[in-house]
Amino acid sequence: MVQEEGSSSVTSSPLQFFPWMPVSPGVGGSPYPWLRELKSEERGLYLIHLLIACANQVALGSIENANIGLEHISHLASPDGDTMQRIAAYFTEALADRMLKGWPGLHKALNSTKISSVSEEILVKRLFFELCPFLKLSYLITNQAIIEAMEGEKMVHIIDLNSSEPAQWINLLQTLSARPEGPPHLRITGIHEQKEVLEQMALRLTEEAEKLDIPFQFNPVVSKLENLDIESLRVKTGEALAVSSVLQLHCLLATDEENQRSPPSTSKNLQKVFHLNQRTLGEWLEKDSSYACNLSPDSALSPLSVSASPRMGSFLTGIWGLSPKLMVVTEQESNHNGLTLMERVLEALNFYAALFDCLESTVSRASMERLKLEKMLFGEEIKNIIACEGTERKERHEKLEKWILRLELAGFGRVPLSYHGRLQATRLLHSYAYDGYKIKDENGCLVICWQDRPLFSISAWRFRRYE
Amino acid sequence: MMSEEAVSVPSTNRLYVQEPNSNPNPNTTSNPVKKKRNLPGTPDPDAEVIALSPKSLMATNRFICEICNKGFQRDQNLQLHRRGHNLPWKLRQRTNKEVKKKVYVCPEKSCVHHDPSRALGDLTGIKKHYSRKHGEKKWKCEKCSKKYAVQSDWKAHSKICGTREYKCDCGTLFSRKDSFITHRAFCDALAEENARFGTVSATNPNFMNGNLNNPQTASRIPQISQIFQPEFAGSEPVGNLSADGQRPRLPLWLDPANSQLNSNALMGANSTGSLPAELLQTSPMNMFGSSSHSQQWLNKFPDSSFTGGNLSMSSLPRGLKEEEESKRNLSETITFLYPNSQNPQQNPAHMSATALLQKAAQMGSTRSNPAFNSSSAFGLMSLSSSNVSNFNSYNHHIKNDSQKFIRQPNQTENFSELANTLSSSTPATKVDDGSSSLFSNSFLGTSKNLESLMMPSNSKQGHASVGGLKLLAGTSNESEHSLTRDFLGVGGDASGSFFQQELAKFASMGSAMDLSQYTRHH
Numbered sequence: 001m002v003q004e005e006g007s008s009s010v011t012s013s014p015l016q017f018f019p020w021m022p023v024s025p026g027v028g029g030s031p032y033p034w035l036r037e038l039k040s041e042e043r044g045l046y047l048i049h050l051l052i053a054c055a056n057q058v059a060l061g062s063i064e065n066a067n068i069g070l071e072h073i074s075h076l077a078s079p080d081g082d083t084m085q086r087i088a089a090y091f092t093e094a095l096a097d098r099m100l101k102g103w104p105g106l107h108k109a110l111n112s113t114k115i116s117s118v119s120e121e122i123l124v125k126r127l128f129f130e131l132c133p134f135l136k137l138s139y140l141i142t143n144q145a146i147i148e149a150m151e152g153e154k155m156v157h158i159i160d161l162n163s164s165e166p167a168q169w170i171n172l173l174q175t176l177s178a179r180p181e182g183p184p185h186l187r188i189t190g191i192h193e194q195k196e197v198l199e200q201m202a203l204r205l206t207e208e209a210e211k212l213d214i215p216f217q218f219n220p221v222v223s224k225l226e227n228l229d230i231e232s233l234r235v236k237t238g239e240a241l242a243v244s245s246v247l248q249l250h251c252l253l254a255t256d257e258e259n260q261r262s263p264p265s266t267s268k269n270l271q272k273v274f275h276l277n278q279r280t281l282g283e284w285l286e287k288d289s290s291y292a293c294n295l296s297p298d299s300a301l302s303p304l305s306v307s308a309s310p311r312m313g314s315f316l317t318g319i320w321g322l323s324p325k326l327m328v329v330t331e332q333e334s335n336h337n338g339l340t341l342m343e344r345v346l347e348a349l350n351f352y353a354a355l356f357d358c359l360e361s362t363v364s365r366a367s368m369e370r371l372k373l374e375k376m377l378f379g380e381e382i383k384n385i386i387a388c389e390g391t392e393r394k395e396r397h398e399k400l401e402k403w404i405l406r407l408e409l410a411g412f413g414r415v416p417l418s419y420h421g422r423l424q425a426t427r428l429l430h431s432y433a434y435d436g437y438k439i440k441d442e443n444g445c446l447v448i449c450w451q452d453r454p455l456f457s458i459s460a461w462r463f464r465r466y467e
Numbered sequence: 468m469m470s471e472e473a474v475s476v477p478s479t480n481r482l483y484v485q486e487p488n489s490n491p492n493p494n495t496t497s498n499p500v501k502k503k504r505n506l507p508g509t510p511d512p513d514a515e516v517i518a519l520s521p522k523s524l525m526a527t528n529r530f531i532c533e534i535c536n537k538g539f540q541r542d543q544n545l546q547l548h549r550r551g552h553n554l555p556w557k558l559r560q561r562t563n564k565e566v567k568k569k570v571y572v573c574p575e576k577s578c579v580h581h582d583p584s585r586a587l588g589d590l591t592g593i594k595k596h597y598s599r600k601h602g603e604k605k606w607k608c609e610k611c612s613k614k615y616a617v618q619s620d621w622k623a624h625s626k627i628c629g630t631r632e633y634k635c636d637c638g639t640l641f642s643r644k645d646s647f648i649t650h651r652a653f654c655d656a657l658a659e660e661n662a663r664f665g666t667v668s669a670t671n672p673n674f675m676n677g678n679l680n681n682p683q684t685a686s687r688i689p690q691i692s693q694i695f696q697p698e699f700a701g702s703e704p705v706g707n708l709s710a711d712g713q714r715p716r717l718p719l720w721l722d723p724a725n726s727q728l729n730s731n732a733l734m735g736a737n738s739t740g741s742l743p744a745e746l747l748q749t750s751p752m753n754m755f756g757s758s759s760h761s762q763q764w765l766n767k768f769p770d771s772s773f774t775g776g777n778l779s780m781s782s783l784p785r786g787l788k789e790e791e792e793s794k795r796n797l798s799e800t801i802t803f804l805y806p807n808s809q810n811p812q813q814n815p816a817h818m819s820a821t822a823l824l825q826k827a828a829q830m831g832s833t834r835s836n837p838a839f840n841s842s843s844a845f846g847l848m849s850l851s852s853s854n855v856s857n858f859n860s861y862n863h864h865i866k867n868d869s870q871k872f873i874r875q876p877n878q879t880e881n882f883s884e885l886a887n888t889l890s891s892s893t894p895a896t897k898v899d900d901g902s903s904s905l906f907s908n909s910f911l912g913t914s915k916n917l918e919s920l921m922m923p924s925n926s927k928q929g930h931a932s933v934g935g936l937k938l939l940a941g942t943s944n945e946s947e948h949s950l951t952r953d954f955l956g957v958g959g960d961a962s963g964s965f966f967q968q969e970l971a972k973f974a975s976m977g978s979a980m981d982l983s984q985y986t987r988h989h
Contacts, residue, residue, distance in 0.1 A: 044823040045830070083820040152579055181584060353820035360819065453821055 038076075044084035047076055051091055051349065055386075058095050059341040063102070070096060079375065080365060083356045090379040091349070091386070098341075098387035118194050124376040125164050127369050132358055133434045134456050137425045137448055138246050138330040139168035144421035145460045146242045147175055149326040155239040156184045159324075161225060161248040163190025164197050166204040168244070173205070177212040184240075189219040189233050198222060226252055226311050230318040243319060243327040247456075249403070250331060251394035252312040316410035323463040326415060329407070332397035333447055333454040336385045348385050351397075352378055354453040361436055400445060400457040413464030416444025514568035516583045521574045524597050575601045595619075 038046065054069030070092050077088035100107045129135040150156050156176075160169070169188055176183040188205065192198050198220035209216030221232050225248060235241055319327065334351040338344045355378060363370040384395040404414070422439055425446070429437050438449045445459035523529070528538025530545035534552045539545040546556040570586040571593035578600060579585050580593070587593045595617050604614035606621035610628045615621035633647035634640050637654050641647035818826075 041818045041823065041826075044818060044820065045827050048823060048827040049831075084823055087820055152582070152585070350821070350824055353824050357819040357821050451819075451821065 040082050040084075043076055044082070047073065047084050047088040048349070050076075051088055052345070054092070055095055055342060055345040058099055059345075063099060066095065066099060079371060082365070083353070083360045086374055087349070087353055087356050090352075090374070090382045091345070093379065094383040094386035097383055101387060118196055120376065122164065122197060122200075124372060127373040128377055129165055129167065131363055131369065131373055132355075133429060133432060133437060134448055135165065135246065136167075136428060136432075137439070138456065138458055139165070139171060140425050140428055141417060141421045141446060141458050142244050142246070142328040142330065143168065143172045143175060144424060145328050145415065145417055146172060146244070146326060147179070148418055148420075149242065149415070149460075149462070150184065150240055152181065153240040153325075154184050155187075155236075157187045157189065157235060157239040157241050159233055159235075159241065159243045160188060160190045161243065161245040163188075163192050163201050163220075166201050166208075168246075169201075169205050170208045173208050173212055173214055173216070177214055183212070183214040185215040187217045187219065187239070189221055191221045191223055191225065191228060193222065193224055195220070195222050226254075226315070228315065228318075230322065233322070235322045241322055241324040241326075243324050245327065246330045247332065249312070249329055250337075250396045250398060252315050253309045253337060253396040253398070254391045254394050255309050255311065312406065313410070316407065316412075320411045320463060325462060327407075327412065327461040328458065329403060329461065330456060330458045331400070331403055333400055333457040334397050335399050335402075337396040337398050341386065344385050348382060350453070351455070352382060354450045354455055358436075358450050358455075362434065400442065400447065400459065403457070403459065404445075407459075407461050411464055412461035414444060415460040415462050417441075417446050417458065417460050422446055511568050511570065511588070514570040514586075514588070516572060516586055517569050518572050519574065519593070521597065521601075524574060524594055525602070573597055573601075 050069060050073045054066055054073060057066035057069055073088055073092050076085065077092055078085045079089045080086070081089075097107075100110070146156075146158065158169075158172075173183075173186070176186065186209070190198050190201050192201075202218040202220060205218050206216060219234065221228070223229065223232065332351070335347050336344050336351070338347065356374065359370050359374065381395045384393055385397075388394075408414075422441060425439050425448075429439070436451050438452070440447045440449055440454070442457075445457055447454045448456045448458070527540055530539040530542050531537070532539070532545060532548055532552070534549075534554070537548065539548065543558060546558050549556040568588070569590075570583075570588050571590055572583055572586045573580040573593060573596060575581060575597070580587055580596065587596060598616040599620070602616040604616045606615040606618055607613070608615070608621065608625055608628050610625070613624060613628070615624065627642045630642060632642060633644060635647065635651050635654050639650060639654075641650065
């Protein structure tokens with residue numbers, strides 16, 4: 001504490017407070033030179049507050065305010081800065097996208113010329129597999145559960161709900177070939193939207209199986225998960241069925257019914273803004289108080305919400321009808337399916353902060369791959385969570401407790417994941433020198449955490465006859 | 468009689484049978500050629516598979532003497548017994564030719580070992596297996612009531628039970644060293660993590676204790692309100708406000724101090740979904756509903772703030788005693804969320820995003836006090852260290868004059884409404900037409916209009932509103948000009964000007980009138 005005679009300094013010219021500030025702020029480019037002086041921690045905190053405030057404005061539909069907020073954030077956020085800056089960049093992009101959806105014409109015009117490249121998407125998935133341990137762990141644990149469940153089985157049929165990464169099944173093939181009773185006859189049915197991806201998978205896997213001399217068959221099914229025809233899976237009687245779902249189930253929660261509830265739709269709010277002078281502000285706020293920041297009344301565990309998703313229900317019933325011996329579900333451990341925007345923003349902030357931290361701890365800031373992963377995978381997920389509603393919003397992550405409820409309702413019984421699998425997973429973490437990750441056991445389900453923040457949950461299920 | 472052949476036996480048959488290794492040369496006990504053991508459950512492919520019925524498997528004393536009906540477990544024993552009856556006895560010698568290996572399958576159909584490919588190689592083994600898996604557990608350990616079907620298992624356990632030697636940090640006990648080591652290597656509750664946890668949670672009491680220190684008495688308050696009211700009555704020109712040389716403040720809605728929304732929501736989002744709802748809805752009421760609460764934070768305000776340091780924000784005290792629950796929740800969330808010090812968080816330059824979020828949550832929870840808004844806004848804006856000293860001195864000054872600006876509970880409600888509008892958890896009261904028109908202008912006006920950022924105040928209570936409206940009226944013109952600048956006011960003007968604009972903007976907000984009163988007095 002330097003100046004104790006506060007009064008004099010207070011009444012004197014403000015310049016005294018910021019002697020370092022240039023008189024003509026135009027010099028130096030950024031109109032906020034003092035911002036550069038911020039240390040990264042301060043800047044990070046500032047960004048957090050700005051983000052939340054801005055999200056709140058978006059939720060309320062105050063476009064003007066939100067715009068100002070975004071403007072401020074834009075001076076601090078950057079996709080190649082530190083973690084908080086990156087997160088802010090993607091969140092603001094998502095918020096802006098959401099705001100823009102209020103002008104559908106504009107939004108479509110801006111997005112119409114986007115080139116979506118299959119190879120880029122595949123690359124991004126691969127980057128996620130390589131740069132982060134989550135997929136590796138999930139595959140490992142899934143495979144271990146499969147092997148344990150299929151002990152003694154001669155005919156094994158595996159359904160892969162999103163077949164894009166051959167590494168998972170190559171690992172399984174190798175482990176199966178070392179089985180003491182010999183490998184079973186293995187059939188893998190891979191589901192994916194793009195034919196090319198499945199063709200790639202087929203090639204790699206059959207090649208590997210031949211090397212290991214395992215009787216193997218790969219059946220591609222080109223389909224979206226929500227339109228999946230159970231018949232196309234061609235499950236035969238007498239074969240032991242296992243289903244592997246890695247980060248796939250949540251998109252089935254996308255439903256239309258939210259339109260029947262009262263969602264914050266930006267276009268409605270826009271009109272309100274324009275008609276502002278016809279009402280007093282207070283009235284306006286009163287009416288809109290339902291929009292922003294109303295946290296849904298414990299939507300998490302109400303049975304209504306769990307059973308409310310028809311697509312999920314019919315999908316799970318279909319799978320249940322196949323009487324699978326095992327189904328391993330890996331999902332993001334975070335509630336990004338809240339009814340209100342603010343709920344989702346806050347949860348997503350915490351979740352993706354942890355994810356971005358993971359990357360920060362293992363990959364350098366200059367890495368192009370990291371940038372691509374952040375932008376094309378995480379950024380797109382964030383955009384989907386924040387900007388999309390209804391059937392468009394696919395990234396409806398939910399916490400493990402909800403998945404447990406859902407799956408139990410659908411007729412599945414829990415299969416505890418073995419200690420052996422967990423051991424292997426922990427060994428993998430050690431071998432890759434991934435520091436800071438942890439694997440926790442929660443009643444037989446495994447949760448992969450980063451610094452105590454749970455990120456992904458893995459649980460195993462089996463067909464259960466109703467007693 | 469059993470269908471199996473009895474193994475030829477020397478006089479030392481008991482010993483022999485006990486040995487796990489079947490010795491092809493029965494008479495030698497030293498230097499035995501150890502028979503190769505297959506992996507358990509992987510029998511020799513050309514062994515003879517023998518399937519015994521459960522009854523025969525479980526039977527003891529299968530060999531009965533025909534004279535006295537005494538039962539024996541082994542044929543050899545029966546033969547020796549028959550000698551006593553002067554009956555012809557025959558002890559068969561072990562055949563010298565290669566004995567065909569026998570393997571046994573479990574009679575239980577659902578068992579894995581029912582399959583010949585998973586047969587077990589030893590009769591005793593299959594008997595024990597059958598008992599263990601499919602039999603009744605008749606033997607019970609006295610100490611721990613664990614039950615066993617096979618007597619030898621029970622005996623082995625009883626020797627070990629209670630003699631546990633190894634205990635992992637997670638609380639699991641082990642009697643064997645190898646299992647203990649394996650477990651410990653992969654156990655979650657490793658000592659180092661606990662240590663980290665321990666150091667972290669030690670910091671929490673600082674936050675918690677800060678809340679509890681309310682040394683000030685309530686006697687101050689009456690003074691404050693008296694001083695406050697008269698000063699409040701007059702309308703102040705904007706110039707006055709600007710002269711105070713405030714730090715650039717964020718518009719109230721951007722102001723992190725302003726929204727317990729931020730902090731509570733952050734905390735809530737981290738913990739349970741229901742929590743933020745609670746905090747948002749209840750905390751404004753708690754903060755401002757009771758005058759005792761406001762007194763507490765009023766008392767808190769002068770003293771503990773502005774103690775300098777890198778982040779003036781972090782030094783802001785917990786103004787309010789929030790309800791116990793939120794406190795507890797806060798501490799829970801802090802402990803839960805505080806990251807491991809694996810990340811070099813001691814060094815703020817490398818603070819991870821998760822750590823920042825938690826910090827923001829912690830800070831936000833301390834800022835339930837609206838009077839803090841300005842100070843923390845200052846804190847936020849003047850984050851660079853070069854500012855801190857100025858800021859601190861300024862705040863020091865504030866502290867001295869704070870009495871003037873501490874509002875009555877009456878006015879606290881205005882802030883509560885402001886806060887409420889931000890959190891939208893309670894309906895906002897109506898705004899006077901004067902202010903609303905101003906706002907509507909702002910909304911439709913220039914883009915960089917900070918006024919529009921500020922949530923409209925709902926101050927209609929008492930003197931506050933009067934002053935506020937006058938301010939509104941008084942400053943509307945001025946604010947129009949300043950409106951075109953962004954709040955940092957760096958457009959063209961000297962840096963000092965943005966303070967003025969800031970103040971102007973704050974002044975024009977009804978709810979901010981209190982702040983402007985606050986600033987005005989400098």
